[in-house]
Amino acid sequence: MSGAERGVAPALAAAGAAEAAYAHDDAATFLRIALDLMPAEDVRRPRLLARLGLALTWALRFEEAVEAAREAGDAIARAEGDDAAADYLAEAAQGMSGWVGAGYWRGAWALATQGLRYAAERRDATWASLKSLDLLRAEAEDPDFPGHMLDTPERRAVARVSRASRLKERTTTYFHGCTSPREPRCWRGRVTRTGFLRGGGFPCEPPAVHEARCGDRAPGPARGGDHPLGEHRQVPQRAG
Numbered sequence: 001m002s003g004a005e006r007g008v009a010p011a012l013a014a015a016g017a018a019e020a021a022y023a024h025d026d027a028a029t030f031l032r033i034a035l036d037l038m039p040a041e042d043v044r045r046p047r048l049l050a051r052l053g054l055a056l057t058w059a060l061r062f063e064e065a066v067e068a069a070r071e072a073g074d075a076i077a078r079a080e081g082d083d084a085a086a087d088y089l090a091e092a093a094q095g096m097s098g099w100v101g102a103g104y105w106r107g108a109w110a111l112a113t114q115g116l117r118y119a120a121e122r123r124d125a126t127w128a129s130l131k132s133l134d135l136l137r138a139e140a141e142d143p144d145f146p147g148h149m150l151d152t153p154e155r156r157a158v159a160r161v162s163r164a165s166r167l168k169e170r171t172t173t174y175f176h177g178c179t180s181p182r183e184p185r186c187w188r189g190r191v192t193r194t195g196f197l198r199g200g201g202f203p204c205e206p207p208a209v210h211e212a213r214c215g216d217r218a219p220g221p222a223r224g225g226d227h228p229l230g231e232h233r234q235v236p237q238r239a240g
Contacts, residue, residue, distance in 0.1 A: 007037045013053070024059035028052060045077035050088050057095045064105040065096070069111055073118065082118040083126075089115030090129040097133060109137035127166035128158045 005124070015030035033051040038045060054068030056062075069092040077085035093111035095101040112133035119127045133152060139145045200227065 002039045005039060005042075008034050008042075010050075012155070019051075019055065022058075024055050025061075028055040028059055028064075031055060043079065045168075046072060046079045049075055050092070054095055057092065057102050057104075057107075057152075060102060062096070062102070062107050063138065065092075065104075066092050066110055068105040069107075070114055072112070073114055077118055079166050082120065082169075083122070086115050086118035086122065086130070087125050089118065093133055094129055105140070108133050108142075108157045110138065123161050125162065127163040130167065216223070 011030045011034035015027050015034065018024075018027035018030060031048055035045065035048055036049070047098075049068055049072035053072050056065035056068055064163050067090070071090045073085045073092070075087050089111050093108045093115060096104045096108035096111065098105055098108075112130045115130040115133060116127070119130055131154065135152075135158065139150070168213065
């Protein structure tokens with residue numbers, strides 16, 4: 001339609017306002033409008049698709065979110081290169097994860113698999129973020145998986161890269177094993193009734209003992225019960 005592109009700017013302004021207000025459904029609606037009105041060759045399209053994928057994730061429209069994010073990853077790869085695509089897919093996959101995201105594991109695993117193809121030989125925070133999710137996928141699909149985290153070379157590699165990269169909040173490091181060469185087996189599968197390793201998902205021994213043995217500070221459990229992000233995330237207390 002001639003002149004349709006004039007509606008792109010108002011749609012983007014409305015999407016920005018909705019995102020600022022955490023109105024994710026509305027943000028997704030306005031982003032779709034902008035994409036529909038935008039010429040196919042518009043250079044903004046890949047990153048708008050990326051925003052749409054994230055908005056749909058937080059709107060809990062997971063199947064649509066996976067489709068949009070996968071399309072965005074491929075579009076970003078064509079426009080900006082494989083590294084940029086891997087970075088976006090890592091963000092989108094973590095946004096879907098059950099640890100720090102909206103809680104759709106299958107979507108997180110699908111995006112992580114796609115992201116690893118773009119990450120290729122990278123061994124940085126992006127790779128560690130993607131690989132940590134892919135390890136969970138492989139274990140979930142393994143009928144012989146024992147039900148607790150395994151001490152494997154891949155998991156140790158994720159932990160080493162996470163530590164070297166100072167991955168945000170070091171979540172992946174603590175979830176995926178000890179990084180110390182002096183005590184590589186300090187993680188054992190002691191699972192609490194909440195399903196996390198004792199100490200809120202961190203090493204099963206007391207933090208002071210872990211620090212003395214491994215030279216690696218182990219945060220204590222979160223307030224309000226065991227939580228996988230430990231002291232990095234505040235768990236709301238029940239009123240009264």
